[in-house]
Amino acid sequence: MQLTGAEIIIECLKEQKVDTVFGYPGGAILNVYDALYKHSDEIQHILTSHEQGASHAADGYARATGKVGVCLATSGPGATNLVTGIATAYMDSVPVVAITANVGKPLLGRDSFQEVDIAGIVMPITKHSFIVKDITMLADTLRKAFYIAKSGRPGPVLVDVTKDVTAATYEYSVRRPATINREVETIRKEDLETAAQMIEEAKKPYIFVGGGSVISGASKEISELAHKIQAPVCDSLMGKGAFSGEDPLYTGMLGMHGTKTSDLGVTQCDLLIVLGARFSDRVTGNAKTFAKQAKILQIDVDAAEINKNVLVDASVIGDVREVLRRLLEMIPEEQHPEWIEHIQEMKAKYPLTYDHSQLTGPYIIEKLYEITKGDAIISTDVGQHQMWSAQYFKYKEPRTFLTSGGLGTMGYGLGAAIGAKMGRPDKTVVNIAGDGCFRMNMNEIATAVRCHKQLLQIVMNNHVLGMVRQWQTLFYDHRYSHTVLDDAVDFVKISEGMGAKAFRVTKMEEVEPAIRKALAMDEPVVLDCWIDQDLSVFPMVPAGASLNEVFDEEDMKNNEQSV
Template sequence: MKLNGSEIVIECLKEQGVDTVFGYPGGTILNIYDALYKHSDEIRHILTSHEQGAAHAADGYARSTGKVGVCLATSGPGATNLVTGIATAYMDSVPLVAITANVAVPLLGRDSFQEIDIAGVTMPITKHNFIVKDIAMLAETIRKAFEIAQSGRPGPVLVDITKDVTAATMKYTPAVPKKIERKTDEIKESDIEKAIKLINQSKKPFILVGGGAVISGAAEEVTEFAHKIHSPVTDTLMGKGAFSGEDELYTGMLGMHGTKTANFGVTECDLLIAIGARFSDRVTGNAKKFAYNAKILQIDVDPAEINKNVLVDASITGDVKEILAKLNIRIEQHNREEWVGHIMELKEKYPLKYNPEILTGPYVIEELYRITDGDAVITTEVGQHQMWSAQYYKYKKPRTLITSGGLGTMGYGLGACIGTKIANPDKIVVNIAGDGCFRMNMNEIATATRYNIPIIQIVLNNHVLGMVRQWQTLFYEKRYSATVLNDSVDFVKLAEAMGAEGIKVTKKEEVEPAIRKAISLNKPVVIECVIDSDDKVWPMVPAGAAIEESFNEDDLKNRK
């Protein structure tokens, strides 16, 4: 059948099983939106308040499901408004296809109205990108974009289509999407054997679970592996839920705001097994002093990550789930009671603590965990609230913490929350934000109310940029440069003005009723919780220090 380019785009999206797209229309992409209008019963379009919100919503949709998220934008500023969202997805290996339209081919390179080389702009932050100037290449390119986004280590792909291509016509031939195979061709028997030998020889192993374990769908294999080798487990921010936070072997998160138990345990271990983790600086602290007593075994799908940030003693390259399945079959059952017992003593000695007398971020998050029985999906912005969400909500399953780790994007969470809720309509989905982050993209509350998407937005309002202020307090002699937000913004009224329910919480006893009401209302709700400006995230590792130099408020007082 003969179709125009815009209709081919829609048919290709349907081929790929796309049921929802997020975007914002404009002149050059109007033909695609016209075609989308005709297929609105097959593909749902969510009009966000800003293109960045569309990118983050597509990202949240993808992270919470494992499917490819799709966002649309017009040329020029529409396309550039996607850039932060694309970079966020790139840093955290999220499968995303961003479709933009550009000016017609004769107008390219002439500084035409709303023209920009978006392929050039996004080259460093995409897994691959394309500009389609010939309709004959359109269907093949879109199919290739979805394949690239999902295969191996996932990531975002941009497809820029000139406006004349969206209007041109040609014969369209349907195709069945190529099956995405797990990456197993690089798994070497010699690497498996070396890993088994290291594990069998180890007296004090420690497992570090990263985002690759979540992406691979390896939670079951990780759990079996940990219990089979009888090893304590820590995780990265991206690895949350791949190993249950309620498991007896779990020690908390590793790194700058990780638990002392995890940081000290990794420093003491004789074998660190990194599963789908890239050794970010926030995890390792001073890389030269990281796990210096241990041999390191790294398991990762991307060979470029091996020896990139930390030199390792052994590695296995390939899909994490497949590798662990092979190891679990061949590894003998171990019993390391003395080592595990020592780590459990550290857990008892160094629990996470906060002031129980006043309303705090950790208290709100613990209450949320208790009320939802740990079964909600949590999205976050970036800052203190993000770290508290990682520390105090116990993630039992993968894809239940949706957060920007690599790029650390303030303004990410609300859009991601909308995308996550659309993908998971039967789950409670809560975005946790600080007041600074919430201000950045709070206009997306209007998106939630427009479509009656029943998300819960918790704003931990300390009237400051909390994480930056924490650094200013500890390392800049309390010079609070540009971090005080002590103004008259009323988030409850703002929520109500956009059609949501607004609830203000100022005391501990108001937290539970507010959360239960928000769940029961089945509509967008903003809960503003007013907390102290000087609450801090503990423990903490100073920048550039070894993770064993982790300190908390008690340590700080003792030093003084």
């Protein structure tokens, strides 16, 4: 049948079983929005307050559901406003397809109104970027974009379509989406045998779980492995939920703000089994001293990650879940009672602690976990609140912790929460932000209100840029250069002005009633929680230091007394 390019775009979305898109219209993409109008009963469009919000919403939708997130934007500034969200998805391997419309083909390269080479701009932060200037290539390009976004190591793909292509007509016929198979052809028998031998010989094994384990859906296999070989388990920020935070073998996050048990345990182990993690500098600290006592076995779908940041002793390339399934059949049950007892002693000796005499971020997170029983999707922005959310909320399932790990994008969380809620409307969704982050994209509260969905926004309001201030306290001799937010911004009034319910929380005894009241409402609610500006995140490993140099407030006090 003969369809316009705009109609072909919509039909291709329907082919891919896309039910929700996030975006913001403009002149160049008007044909697509007109076609979308005619299919509003099949594809739901969420109008965000800003294109960046649309890209984060598509990202959050993808992380929460495992499906491809889709966002739309017009040419020029509409397209460039997607860039931060696309880079966020790229750094965390999130499957997103961004569809933009450009000026007509005759106007390209002429500095036309709202013209920009968006395909060129995003080239370093996408798996692939396309510009479609010929309608005969449109449908196949879109199909290819979805395949690339989903296959192997997922990631964002951008398709830019000139306006004249969206208006032209061409023959369209329905095609089933290409099957996405797990990466198994790279799994070599000899690599599996080496891995099995290393596991069998280890006396002090440790498992480190990364975001690839979530993407692979390997939770069941990781649990089986940990219990079969009696190995403690730590995770990265992106790996949260791949192994239950309530399991006795779980020791907490690894790295700069990881637990002392995880940081010291990895330093002491004799085998580190790394599942879908890329050895970020925030995890390893000084890469030259990382896990120096251990042999390292890395399992990852992306061969480029092997020996990139940390040299490993052996590796298996392939889908994490499939590798573990094969490996589990090859290894015997192992018991390491002395090692497990040592780890449990460290967990008892080095628990996460905070000041219980005043309202703090950790107290709010613990109350949220207690009230929701851990059955919620938590999104965050970036900073102290993000680390507290990783430390004090126990994630039992994958795809329940959405955060910008690689890029560290302030302003990410609210858009992601909206995307998650649209993708999984049955789940309680909570975004946790600092006041510095909330300022960046708080206009998306208006989007949340328009969606008519229950959503809780918690603002950890300390009137400073908390994590940067913490570094200024520890490493810059208390020189608080431009990190104090001493203005009259009232988040309660602003949120109410956008149509949301909002409450201020200033005391510990107000936290539980406020959270329960908010979660009982079938609409967006903002809790403006005032906490002290000098609260810090501990434990901490200084940037570039070794993991065994991890310290907490107690260590700082002891050091001050000994000086």
